[in-house]
Amino acid sequence: MTLLDAAAAATPPRERKPVLEIRDLSVDYGYDQNAVHALQGVDLTLHAGEVLGLAGESGCGKSTLAYAATRLLPPPGVITGGSVTFTSARDGHGGDLLRMNDAELRAQRWRDTAIVFQGAMNSLNPVYTVGRQLVDGILAHKPRTRDAREQARARALELLEMVGIPKDRLGSYPHQLSGGMRQRVMIAMALALEPEIVIMDEPTTALDVVMQRQIVEQIMQLKDELGFSVIFITHDVSLLLELADRIAIMYAGRIVEDASSEEVYKMPRHPYTAGLLHSFPPLRGPKRDLAGIPGSPPDLVNLPTGCKFHPRCPYAFDECKLTDPALGPTRFGAAEPERQVACLLNDERVAPGPIPLELGVRPEGDRIA
């Protein structure tokens, strides 16, 4: 733990400023009555300087959430409701991204919110050098002065150096770089205009663990230096536990649990979170038998009634088939003000009994019902 980390931990989380507030965001794929509800009423807040992890299985809507929040959603994706409010932590400018006109949006993108896309191989243009792609992006957002191009070039060199790529690679084409270097170029591009929010959509999925480690450490180092906030999307919960301050777990287009990463790891409250944590064989410590989660991830076209997880949930009771739980406080209420969970076990009015032991672990190590 460095001093910086300790200072950050000491700041009460309540005082941190939200930079991105997603409220009641819903997304459909398709227009008619056969539309697939990919996201339903998602609430999520990103605070300044925070790393927010978004985890879930493929098809749970985590990428859809990122693209909807930045209005990059390709058709047939349709945002059917909600708001995404950006508030600059630096000078307070901002507004609802979903209600901005094209010009506002174009100015906002990249300057305030940048995205590192999944698969750097496909995100860089193969027929231009990486230098040109960097410079183009910078120029599009800078006033057209006489020496703008030189300045942008200098900035591009600076960026490459920042992500640990030798300067002479500015004239390289993407195919001349390795996968890890391409991913670094993508990160450099995202940081070109010093955005306040960087959304990373599985930035390390295509890389090997050794390269993944290098990239992740680089991201964290840059974050400390430049002070941006990160939404980090991945299916690898163990990676998130290491780097995220807070983790939101998604299932079938909803957030089912939202808590600090340590709490998610040590004291999961949602049965799906608990199951997900038991799906990764540990590299160290005692070997144990793992079961994963029975059944398959749900088909969004044909979602179950009530809680979407109930067919796979070992703790499901009758009410789970009828009521779709909303994201709300845990059963420990005031003792866990920063946590939210969407599970009927946490609703005393309907829960059949005490919380199962595995889902009721408390910080002191006691298990309270």
Place this chain on the structure above:
Amino acid sequence: MTTPTSGDPSSAAPAAADSPSAAARVPVIETVALTKHFPVRGRGSRGKVVHAVEGVDLRLDAGSVVALVGESGSGKSTVARLIAQLLPRTSGDVLLQGSSVRVRLGRSFRRYVRNVQMILQDPFASLNPVHTVGYVLTRSVSIHNPGLSRAERDQKVRGLLEQVELRPAERYLAKFPHELSGGQRQRVAIARALGATPKALLADEPVSMLDVSIRIGVLNLLQRLKSDLDLAILYITHDIASARYFADETVVMYAGQVIERGPSEEVTQRPRHPYTQLLIASAPDADQLAGREERPAKGEPPSLIDPPTGCRFNPRCPFAMDVCRQERPPMFELEDGQKAACWLYDEGRAEERAAAFGAGVAAGITNGVAVA
């Protein structure tokens, strides 16, 4: 920490424990110095080759799982393809139950694949979308078991589905691949492989494309099939934690060569080769948040067209000595059946090692506990 007890219950693989004669038995599949060089095409590259796989020795015994671990490009999938006879080898040998095999096409190939079946990474691509599950499995059964009556064949197909835990079988027979989830599709692919009643399965990243919550289910299924059917399984993966969970023996490859091997528990808990140490230190681990040190090794895997001389890891290795740049290290035998191809373990070089890093660090390296 110094001497791991061999009686550690967590490391004792059940299958290996109850067959003490395993060493005496003929392995189902054995590779001897298996080597594959791919010619490089294009201008200015005449005579150049990619050294994809070099001198790989593997031994797959009935009822046990060997994991082949490495980064992408380390040659692990090429090894599987060479064993499956989908690629001709450059040199070395593949033995099926003790006899050398080199088949390409036709009957001899079919006879071979009856014994050795492959499971591919992506069940979305490996199942033909226009055929039903029932058709796919019936084809597999009738090709590999000629002369069955229709009733026997149908019964066997149902049995296959039951075996991979797709129950009731009737529900799945008429389904097309797109109607199934990824996990169910991979189970169908496994059932198809079992239709040949093989002795060995080559599983090339069988769970990498699946959702995380169902990966363990498929691995547990393979584990059960291994013991029920006494299969020899080669499990290829880049996830060393799953190798620890699933495999009896773990073999680590780097740049086309085997650099460390041994019982999975030993290799993952006490990695000896600096590359394995790097690999394990790089894996995400929520329990080790505080104690994470700086990674000593940086850089990327070498070009296999023009690999580094000596040890191929030497340009990235924090412990590289002069000899590492000149001579390729042989496999040094260590305790508990672990082996590492690293000059650090050459007894004759203890002094050089100590001179290079100080005695304390050198002891730490060999105990597999310290990285730098």
